[in-house]
Amino acid sequence: MSSEFELIEIFQHIGAEYYKQNGIITGPGDDCAIFDLKTPIVTSVDSSVENIHFPSNASPEDIGYRAVAVALSDIAAMGCKPIAFSLSVSSPIINESWYKKLADGVEDIAKEFEIPLIGGDLTKGPLNLNAIVFGTPFSEKILMRNKAQTGDYICISSSTGRAKKGLDDWINNKKDSEYLTDYLRPFPKIELGKNIVNFASACIDTSDGLMADLEKMLKASKRGGLINLDDIPITTDINDINSGDDYDLCFTIPKDKFDNKFFKIGEVTEDLEIKLISDKGYDVAIRGYEHF
């Protein structure tokens, strides 16, 4: 058994080599971390609760990686570059090796995106992680979810339902499933955000389900959408449009910017409704993840 101080030390130096390049003049170890940047800063927090955001038998490495990855997806949705993160961990576990494994997973994603851990909190309690992420714009522009324009194409970049399939395969103990990674180690679409930031009109990440998040983006933009279900790349079946955890970006672009490396799934309409059409006879309603 280790002291709180010893456990904190396991995390304290993650990504310390990136402080300077990312404008961090004080990392963990004081009452606050300090950013010194002349650019705007974007920030978001995402919590990961055992048995809700990850199964209780997930490895500590995956739990750590995933907690930070899902938060970084919000930075991707803004078309921004991640620069740092904090991690608050409540855990009932007293075994030091568990924390070392958790820190290994956190370090994997920190190195992937060259971002340092700049602070956090460690308390005893039911397992609950909160990742706070920070980013700066790649360009002058920051992507918002409320600027979709009538006539824009609605796009995604990959098949929906991959994470749901990954979770199902995990539960069913299919250890060699290619989808496990989609669920356990989602890869935030930072590159995609960077690529579309200058011509996309609006963007959101798909965490609660493609349709539920698309609905939020269109609602924020005071627009509707005509969605062709036949054009949505799915993994298992059409219900995948309501599966959460994909962490893709759903974005709107002017027609003339369309590139067939994206999947066009519909168009933005003037009225506030979302209409789902299908020649294949798909019949499905919009449903998002509901915590309460």
Place this chain on the structure above:
Amino acid sequence: MSSEFELIEIFQHIGAEYYKQNGIITGPGDDCAIFDLKTPIVTSVDSSVENIHFPSNASPEDIGYRAVAVALSDIAAMGCKPIAFSLSVSSPIINESWYKKLADGVEDIAKEFEIPLIGGDLTKGPLNLNAIVFGTPFSEKILMRNKAQTGDYICISSSTGRAKKGLDDWINNKKDSEYLTDYLRPFPKIELGKNIVNFASACIDTSDGLMADLEKMLKASKRGGLINLDDIPITTDINDINSGDDYDLCFTIPKDKFDNKFFKIGEVTEDLEIKLISDKGYDVAIRGYEHF
């Protein structure tokens, strides 16, 4: 029973009137909030877990107020001005009125310090709040905990042990105790931080216990201290020097800056040891709050 979306709406507009004055160009409602400031930004996160940071029978108003207040104390310790906060709430409660009361307490402190809520997360799970706070310097200088100088006076601003007495009185159902507020609604010492920032050499907030936090500050400064226990203002008995939750500031100042509105409790020494002396015969060791 309310949807997650309806519950989020209860919090979304807290302090919205302060966005502009505090450099926030996007508040809650997008994937990230956006700061646009040309100054450094300080940030910290503090978690509040039921039965560890607050008793399970505390009112939702006090739970909300306290969660943000204790995090703001870290901004005070940096000699900075709070500008915004985010709040991540995991809760098993489905009763909307509980969230409204929680939001009332959060709003009380948001108004007190003129800071808006800029984001957060709401998930189902064991009760756990994470407050993320942001600040900017009052002056050019930011206070650190690692700059205490040999010969500096070590000071605090109020009696230690008040919060511990408040918690004891709460547990013993002494509803008219003047100390309840010290525990349930600690008042972050932002004004004190502002007053001392330009001449204090180092500062830390006292959350884990006066002696434990003083020890951290001296260790970070690679210094020791000679502490006169007789000079420490206490509430109940000398063990108060190890009581947590006071959220006062403990700071070091050059001798010639001493002002008797502060309590001088000792001096910074060159060696790394902390020596406790007493003519009254006090005999007590340093002990901090240990989560694990």
